[in-house]
Amino acid sequence: MADEPHPRTPEEVFREGLARLWRDDLAGYLDLLDDEVVFEFPFAPQGRPRRLEGKSDVAAYMAHLPGTLDVDKAPSVRIHGTTDPGALIAEMSIEGRIKATAAPFSQQYVVFLDVVDGRITSYRDYWNPLAVLDMAAGS
Template identity: 30%
Template structure:
């Protein structure tokens, strides 16, 4: 039996929280994309295709933020069976500094044939901008 769009999205959230880049990418369609419409400078607007997404997750994302848990997760199924909207609070730490990290997220997924075609991640960019600034300041202080 094929997994529902909701089940695929729940698997994607789990892979993201666990920083499991391989599982994350396997859930994406080969030409699927991950997009951040609101983001601080230095964060890509869009990653397209499995290779580009995997590279970003393993080289950049995992080195900056570690997610420990998602709280207050609300999954909204829509009248379009391909579209799932999720709201949640991401809690974790800024890896280089150990500082706590918290971010509100609304994500919109489009799932077809068991694969994610699009993942639009509407993050609050302020906590990420603060994390990037704190890492830059810590790096400057060490040199």
């Protein structure tokens, strides 16, 4: 009996997703998502979505992302283990410049991620909305 391929761990999926976004490969990132994925942004400011349901909603939400930032170096990532083998908690920070304005960009995140069969099913992102508002304002 042949061994079935072992599903990728949440950490492997998370890091691969970052690598694809780093390369501005949004389509590749979306390939890591379950069709029914749920993204949540509990700290989203008024007027911004707090919940996205399904891969198509995430694709529309992230469509502007490729080409937006010049990230100076790979994001700083710290992974925290959980008792659930399909989940992870990650702390991440990114620093760079907004391409359109050359203004500095700095953001910290805490992400709760669930993965089933190598696909992200849930992504809950706690981030600083002020940095995104500054980016939108072009400062």
